[in-house]
Amino acid sequence: MPVTSRRGLLFGTAAIGAGALLTACTSNEPEAEASTTPRDAADDKPGKRVTIGFAGPQADHGWLNAINVQAKQRAESYSDVTFVPTEGSNDTAVQIGQIDTLINKKVDVLVVLPGDGKALTQAGLKAMRAGIPVINLDRVFATPQAYRCWIGGDNYGMGLNAGRYIGEKLKDKPDAKVVELAGIDNLELTRQRTQGFDDALKTYPNIRKVARQAADFTVESGQAKMAQLLQAQKQFDAIWNHDDDQGVGALRAVDQAGRDGFLMVGGAGAKSAMDHIKADDSVLKATVLYPPSMAASAIDLARALGQSKGISGISEAEIPTQIAVFSAVVDRSNIDTYLPTGFN
Structure with missing residues (x-):
C-alpha cells in the first residue's frame, strides 16, 4: 500500500472512537491551519529521535503480514524514528518475553498487537508502569490502564x-x-x-x-x-x-x-x-x-507521543485515547x- 500523508491515515481511514469525544478537522484552508493550539502543527518535520518497539503476533495470515509491512514502512518513512520489531509469535509466553526485552531496552514508546489482548494485559501494564507509553493495536487489553492509546478495527x-x-x-x-x-x-x-x-x-x-x-x-x-x-x-x-x-x-x-x-x-x-x-x-x-493501515497510524501515534506532540487535524495538544478505524463497504x-x- 502506498505511503500516504499522516492526516490521510489518521482521518481518511480512521474515525475517532466514541470514548475519545473528539472531532476531526480536515480543512486545508489557511484559517483552519492557524489554530491556537499549544503544539507545533508541522509534525511531519524531523524532530526529537524516538525509538519505537513493535511487538505483534506471527504473520501467518495475510492481514497480519500487512500489519507488519505497514508498521515497518511507516517507521522507515521518518528520519527521526528508530524501529525495533520483535519476531512475531502466537505463543503468549513468548510474546510477553519479547515485550519484556523491549522494556529492558528502554524503548521510548511501545506498539503492541497482542495475540490475545486479555492474556497480554499484564505486559502492557508493566510497560506503562516502567514509564513507557503503549499504543495498543487492535486486539484490546483488558484494562485501559495498560495502554496510553488504543487504535484498532471496529x-x-x-x-x-x-x-x-x-x-x-x-x-x-x-x-x-x-x-x-x-x-x-x-x-x-x-x-x-x-x-x-x-x-x-x-x-x-x-x-x-x-x-x-x-x-x-x-x-x-x-x-x-x-x-x-x-x-x-x-x-x-x-x-x-x-x-x-x-x-x-x-x-x-x-x-x-x-x-x-x-x-x-x-x-x-x-x-x-x-x-x-x-x-x-x-x-x-x-x-x-x-484496514491494516491502522499499523501505520499506530507508528504515527507512537512518534507523536515520543515527541510530546498532538496530531494534525484536531485541536487537542495530546493524542486521543481511542481511535476506531471505519469499516467501509467496497x-x-x-x-x-x-x-x-x-x-x-
Missing part, C-alpha cells in the same frame, strides 16, 4: 455494515435467507462481528439468518466450513464471510459445488477479494474493510478507489 461496525449492505440488496425479496461464515469463535472480535450483523438484520423483517459456521481465518477452514454450509443449506440468498483469507477457501467450495444464485460479502479487504469484485466473476460482490461502485489498498 468489529461491531464491520458486521453492522455487512448486514446493512446485504439488507439493502435483499429488502424487496420475500422470505430472504442468509448464512454466516464467522471467524474464530473464542475471539471477542468474532462475537462483535456477529452481533453487528445480527443487529443490522433486525431492521429487515423479511430476512432470516438460517445458518452459521465458525471457521479459523484460514483458506483450508474456509473451504471446509463453506462446504458444510452448502451441503446443509440447499438455498439461500446471501452469505457474510468474516475474513477474506478464509473467503479464498469459501469460493473454492462454491466453485466445487457448482453453486450460485446468492451474493457473498467478505471482510478485511484482501487484494484477491477486490480483484474478484472488480472482475465481477464470482458470487463475491463486496468486502467490508478492516463493491463495484467504489472498487477503483479502494483497490490500491488491497493486501496480499
